[in-house]
Amino acid sequence: MTLEAKQLSFSIYDERILHEVSIQIKEKQLVGLIGPNGSGKSTLLKNMYRLLKPESGTVLLNEQDILKQSSKSIAKNLAVVSQETPVLFDFTVHDLVSMGRTPHKKLLELDQEQDFRIVADALLQTGISHLEKRSFSSLSGGEKKRVMVARALAQQAKVLILDEPTNHLDIQHQLQLMDLIQTLHLTVVAALHDLNIAAMYCDQIYVLQNGRIVCHGTPEEVLTPTLLREVFHVFADIQIHPLTGKPYLTYVPEQFAKKVNQS
Known part of the structure; x- marks a missing residue:
């Protein structure tokens, strides 16, 4: 299953936030969306899952x-894990993850054996089975994020939209979560803050700046010293990691920028 935005424009109070943005996520690709704060990443994703109308x-x-x-x-085909975790009532973790089964059931239909099995698998995959009886409000920020991912897995959608999925997670759980997402072989678009995470896991990367796509391609094509200076205003040394074969970035203070430019 594929997901595509074609020439999307969006404004708030006459201020243009997105300018004819087009991105394409092919079947079973993991596509990263990167850019500075305020570049329009979350707004684009909200337009793509119909929270906002372009x-x-x-x-x-x-x-x-x-x-x-x-x-x-x-809802049967597309699941969303947003930056916010807006839960109005204090459900248990198990009940909240079980809500992912709602699109697959008739009105007022009770959970069946298959639903319980799918929810248990989602809890296990995200490493939160031990939390299933806990109230959602008692969890840490990182634990809450994993609960929302588990709910998306229980939904069994073929397309997944993730808005900053690794926020509030320590490095171990960041890598575990991205490993999990990669092994699911779903069609995924994710707004990512950590450029090394994007480089390691994404098949394609789109770069947003001031509401426009300024570059897209593989991590190797996109993550260059020139782009990092022009878009993120930082200097970085970029090498290919000998184990992963992927680019990795080492950020460099401005006073050493000449050495980076000469390398």
Whole structure:
């Protein structure tokens, strides 16, 4: 299943936030969305999962206009893990993850054996089985993020949208979560803050700056010293890691920038 944004534009109070943005996530690709704070990453994702409605342009889920599909149909195929965790009532972890099964059931239908098994698998995959009886409000920020990922897994969607999925996680759980997402072989688009995480896990990367796509391609093509200076205003040495074969960045203070430029 594929996901695509075509020529999306969006404004808030006459301020243009997105300028004819187009991105394409092919089936089973993990595509990263990077850019400075305020570049429009979250706004783009919210337009792509229908929380916001674009002024112009189209979002295609499996080549069908997402605005012409029912909410239930979309929920069966697309799951979202947002930056916020807006839970109005204090559910247990198990109950919250079980809500991922809602699109697959009729109104007022109770959970069946299959639903319980899928929820248990989602808890196990995300490493939070030991938390299933805990109240959601009692969890740390990182634990809450993993609960929301588990709910998305219980939803069994084929397309996953992640907005800063590694926020509030320590490095061990960042890597465990990204390893998990990579092994699911879903169609994934993720807004990422850590450029080394993006380099390590993404098949393709799109770079947003001031609401426009300024570059896209493989991590090797996109993550260059020139782009980092022009978009993120930082200096970095970029090498290919001998074990992963992926680019890795070492940030360098400005006073050493000449040495970076000469390398």
